Amino acid sequence: MFGRGLLKGLSITMRHFIESYYYDRNPLRWFSLKGRYDQEWLEKRQAVDGRGIFTIQYPEQKRQITENFRFIPMLVYEETPEDPRCTACGICARVCPPQCIWIERGTDDKGRPKAQPAGFWIDATICMSCGFCAEFCPFDAIKMDHDYEIAVYERQELLFDLEKLRRPTTYHAQIHPRAWQEEQRAKAEKEAKKKADKDQAG
Numbered sequence: 001m002f003g004r005g006l007l008k009g010l011s012i013t014m015r016h017f018i019e020s021y022y023y024d025r026n027p028l029r030w031f032s033l034k035g036r037y038d039q040e041w042l043e044k045r046q047a048v049d050g051r052g053i054f055t056i057q058y059p060e061q062k063r064q065i066t067e068n069f070r071f072i073p074m075l076v077y078e079e080t081p082e083d084p085r086c087t088a089c090g091i092c093a094r095v096c097p098p099q100c101i102w103i104e105r106g107t108d109d110k111g112r113p114k115a116q117p118a119g120f121w122i123d124a125t126i127c128m129s130c131g132f133c134a135e136f137c138p139f140d141a142i143k144m145d146h147d148y149e150i151a152v153y154e155r156q157e158l159l160f161d162l163e164k165l166r167r168p169t170t171y172h173a174q175i176h177p178r179a180w181q182e183e184q185r186a187k188a189e190k191e192a193k194k195k196a197d198k199d200q201a202g
Contacts, residue, residue, distance in 0.1 A: 023052035065146050065175075067178055069146055070134075071145050071146060071148045072144075073092075073127070073133050073134060073144055074143055074144070074171075074172075075162070076141055076143055081162075084141060085140060086116070086120065086139065086142070088104075088118075088120075090103055091138065092134075092142055093133075095136045096133055097128065098127065100123040100124075100126035100127045101120075101121070101133060103117055103121075105117065105118060119162065120161065121159055121161055122159075122165060124158040125155060125159075
């Protein structure tokens with residue numbers, strides 16, 4: 001029958017239109033916004049078999065970010081911001097495809113170079129969030145952040161320096177729990193092997 005496919009498509013659209021109101025709220029409370037920003041309802045709507053109003057009411061509601069989500073890189077430090085893991089080796093800057101990383105190596109009191117950055121900059125307007133810098137860093141000093149709300153009025157504010165890039169290991173463990181556990185496990189195995197080799201040599 002000519003036009004059958006069109007009618008079928010329109011019927012599906014109408015069904016979703018009606019369900020978007022009926023499924024979200026009791027018909028007796030159609031004019032009430034109570035529960036519109038409820039986290040439980042958001043999870044129901046975003047489920048595989050979810051129905052209702054699929055649109056997330058941002059910024060009141062935010063989609064849950066997966067652990068592997070990556071945005072602007074961050075520099076991880078252990079205890080204090082002045083003692084980062086980064087040694088200013090420059091590997092991240094060399095492997096960066098858009099070349100958006102600049103590093104200035106620090107110096108000691110005698111002017112000799114030391115394994116610590118005096119300056120570290122990432123241009124967020126150029127960064128493609130590929131994660132190569134975090135992947136190739138031999139000291140696990142760079143990780144990919146989850147903070148995507150970085151909109152500003154001035155473009156130069158998107159040139160991130162050390163102050164904006166530094167994050168504690170506790171923050172890294174919070175947004176990347178599985179990766180953090182794997183790093184700790186590998187670190188413990190390395191220390192145990194090192195101790196065993198020392199005992200065997202002694």
